Amino acid sequence: MTKKKSDSNIQTEIQQETQIQISSKPDEETQSISDSLAEIRKLEGVIGYIFRSEMAAKIDLNEPDKIIEYAMLSTELLDCTEVIEQQFDVGSVECIIAEGKHTKVLCIANGINRISVFMSNTCDQEKVRQKIAQAKMLYLTKK
């Protein structure tokens, strides 16, 4: 396991002992989404994001001391999507948005990739969604 750390940007790359080959070339998709998230990060009101894929995790948050709290919330939200899919006849969940007093979080389970973008309540989550969707589209087009 290698770990790079800076003040406001923590990037974690996890190399698992057993390498899993995924036919859909997740590295390219991951890179495409990662680039898109870097762009999203620059948007006004975006506090940060957590991006987890099968092979890597990337966290970029304004408040690095709250990483664990943000990560736990993100996990619960993504777990909730599974409950909804199982319990209600809604099809596959595209995204979940949790709104707090001052902050909201947009979680997207995109195949093996798990994306959580944290932003202020005034920020337009649709714009963020579109950018992530565009990244996916770009990857599919390349493929």
Next chain:
Amino acid sequence: MMSNVCTPAFQTMISEIQKMNPDITGSFVFKENGVILAKDGFTVHDSAQKFIGSFNAIKEKSQTIGGLHALTIHSDYKEVSVTSANNHYLTMMYSKKADKRLVELLTKILVPSIVKLVDQLALKLTTEQEILPGDDNESLNYGTNEVYPDTQPGLQIQTNDQESIITNSKAQQPNIESTTKNFEKTVETLSLQDEFEQLDVEFNYKPNLPQLPENQLIVEKLGGLLPRPNTVRIDKELIDKWEDIFKNKKIEKIIVESLNKKTSCKFEPIKDPKYSDKGLIQIPEKIQNIIEVTTGGLVTIKPIISED
């Protein structure tokens, strides 16, 4: 007890929302403690409970974003939204083609306003009940424009062409003799006796029993090794309240009524603290079958009063 007061209001609210927008394919209201207060016909109780469990888990972890005020889920062909107001949560499922503005108007403005209002009313009602037990049963129905001042409680004066029911809740204790005397005195005072005779007046005396209180409760199965097949279990608080209202009266049975059927049965307080004070009624399977209701359904109960 507040949940009991609120439940019919929320049930009505959900029905109206459904009527308003047929694209809404499921909705339910639940409290912070996970109790479902009202749900529509599309919502399965168990599924809703599992969702609430998951929602509460998110809520626990949401301090970092300043609590959980709303949750929206976009899926392939439906959207789910949870909005909160005064520790009550409304979950709505609607198709993607639903009018988003209308849904937003309902979930973010109208429903929270109703919830707050219902909550305030319930709180007021509960406070009043605590101060004056039985006052909530007061019914004032003057039927016509005529008002009989100083008329005594519990009198129903029926004439050929008019009916006036005048009740006064200040004297809640039924006392046949004194009421009859008071009534005669009142009629004399008002010098109406002759007029009534001319009009072929019927004096129908009814003892001044408070109006039977109705409570809407959520059904839970009464299990255990040997549950009494003809006995339901309800909150002790509710039984105490009845005893308070109907002093010197025996309440041995209650009427349990579902949407379609009703039956009378014995009752006893809920023994398991897990089920108490949650607006629940534990009904054995036999009675559930009779009144065609299952766990999670709603029933109305009222006491059967018998003379001492």
